[in-house]
Amino acid sequence: MKLLKIHMRYHPPGIILEYSQKGVVKSKEIDLLDLNCDTNIPSLAARLYAKEVLLTEDVKDQLEQCLTTLKKRVEHEGPAGKRFYIYKTLMTHVLPLTNVAFDKTGQRCLSGSYDRTCKVWDVESGKELKTLAGHQNVVYSVAFNFPSCNRVITGSFDKSARIWDPETGECLATLWGHGGEVVAAQFSAKGDLAATGSMDHTAKLFDVKTGEEIHTYSGHTAEVIALQFDPNEGQRLITGSFDGTISMWDTRMRDRVSVLCGHEGEISNVQFNWDSSLVGSSSLDGSAKLWDARQSSCLATVSGHTDEVLDICFDWAGQRMATASSDCSARVYDVRTDFTELAVMKGHREEVSKVCFSPAGGSLLTASADRTARIWNTSTGNCTQVLSGHQGEIFSCAYSYAGDAIITASKDNTCRIWRWGVMKYNIVAGSEGLMPGELCVDSSDTDRDKLANAVCAERVDAC
Structure with missing residues (x-):
């Protein structure tokens, strides 16, 4: 075996060794999930040398350089980090939005709407690149196929899903067969499969290239409102239902592999962790559960919330899980222990419907019906910033893969793009005029830049 290249994987931190074996180029991933600001790089490199035969003294400098870069990426986020400033307001649709998503580069984003369309946006310019039109009812679910992001899937209340080319706007396939609204749709990790969940x-399960149905997964006794492929091979699929159960499926088979029972109310979301060893679930019964994905057993149940748990997510390393609740709070738990509660985030005035970790894991982003999104320190639970300005409930939010941008979507029919750093201007895209309170300045004028920074800093409230 001969080592050819060392690639870095930012989230979760790791390295990918590209090597040749008998003339065939292969790759091997090494997870560095415990990498943090205090990691001793020479010591870590030494441990890797001892474990991995592909790593030799010949690549010592290259390896340590990669590890140092990954460490800096983790250190990039912290209490002393820069603030997010509003960068653009996208006047996206004529009716309220349903969902949003970034591509991997953070250069494009998607927005779905009640106006029956999905739009593709250029994040930098705020320009609408394509309108994906063809559904006959609400476009409820939107997603790219990571990591290539050269396809888009949309799920609609018209009982179908569609696969699109985001560059041309062409509909490549329409996925028919459901007898009810499609409320969840996702690509597998390899991008060759697509799954849909429905109110029926x-x-x-569909073949992406042909659009042909492969399997129908039956067994739930109520609406299937959440699903996810395992992040690695895409050979397993989990579905969450209003019947209070989570089902696990092998994509090579039609029948269920297992059923996770224990919740006493409707499931609101389900997720795999990074290595697919754990499943997290949130429920309207006010609890969240952690499951062993291999043994199909419940490892822990938490009931610290005093109202419905509306969302759940793992951090990139799969070591912590966060929950969002109608009790106006979010919570973070350590999944490596007996689900120890690490932090409670209180400050929203109305229900918290969405929660997601920053890529490096140091911050938590929440979206609320109180018209704000908030950023929290995941270690202390302190609110570090309030993202305000929307005129309606914020129901969806997401970090870019690099963690330097945030998108928020509201019932005021707009998306807002927030950038990490010093803001120079805020362009309102999709409209000739400015919304009340918006500022448009000449970015070449130093004094006006300073004024813009000052005004926008006031509009993004500190806690």
Whole structure:
């Protein structure tokens, strides 16, 4: 075996060794999930040399350089980090939005709407690149196929899902077969499969290239409102239902592998962790559960919230889980222990419907019906910033893969792009005029830049 290249993987931190074996180029991933600001790089490099035969003294400098870069990426986020400033307001649709998503580069984003369309946006310019039109009802679910992001899937209340080319706007396939609204749709990790969840109590598996149905997954007794492929191979699929159960499926088979029972109310979300060893679930019964994905057993149940748990997510390393609740709070738990509660985030005035970790894991982003999104320190639970300005409930939010941008979507029919750093101007895209309170300045004028920074800093409230 001969080592050819060392690639870095930022989130979760790791390295990918590209090597040749008998003339065939292969790759091997090494997770560095415990990498943090205090990691001793020479010591870590030494441990890797001892474990991995592909790493020799010949690549010592290159390896340590990669490890140092990964460490800096982790250190990039912290209490002393820069603030997010509003960068653009996208006047996206004529009716309220349903969902948003970044591509991997953070250069494009998607927005779905009640106006029956999905739009593709250029994040830097705020320009609408394509309108994906063809659905006959609400476009409820939107997603790119990571990591290539050269396809988009949309799920609609018209009982179908569609696969699109985001560059041309062409519909490549329409996925038919459901007897109810499609409320969840996702690509597998390899991008060759697509899964849909529907109000007709079923999930379906499709071939992306042909659009042909492969399996119909039956067994739930109520609406299937959440699903996810395992992040690695895409050979497993989990579905969450209003029947209070989570089902696990092998994509090579039609029948269920297992059923995770224990919740006493409707499931609001389900997720795999990074290595697919754990499953997290949130429920309207006010609890969240952690499951062993291999043994199909419940490892822990938490009931610290005093109202419905509306969302759940793992951090990139799969070591912590966060929950969002109608009790106006979010919470973070350590999944490596017996689900120890690490932090409680209180400050929103109305329900918290969405929660997501920053890529490096040091911050938590929440979206609320109180018209704000908030950024929290995941270690202390302190609010570090309030993202305000929307005129309606914020129901969706996301970090870019690099962690330097945030998108928030509101019932005021707009998306807002927030950038990490010093803001120079705020362009309102999709409209000739400015919204009340918006500022448009000449970025070449130093004094006006300073004024813009000052005004916008006031509009992004500190806690």
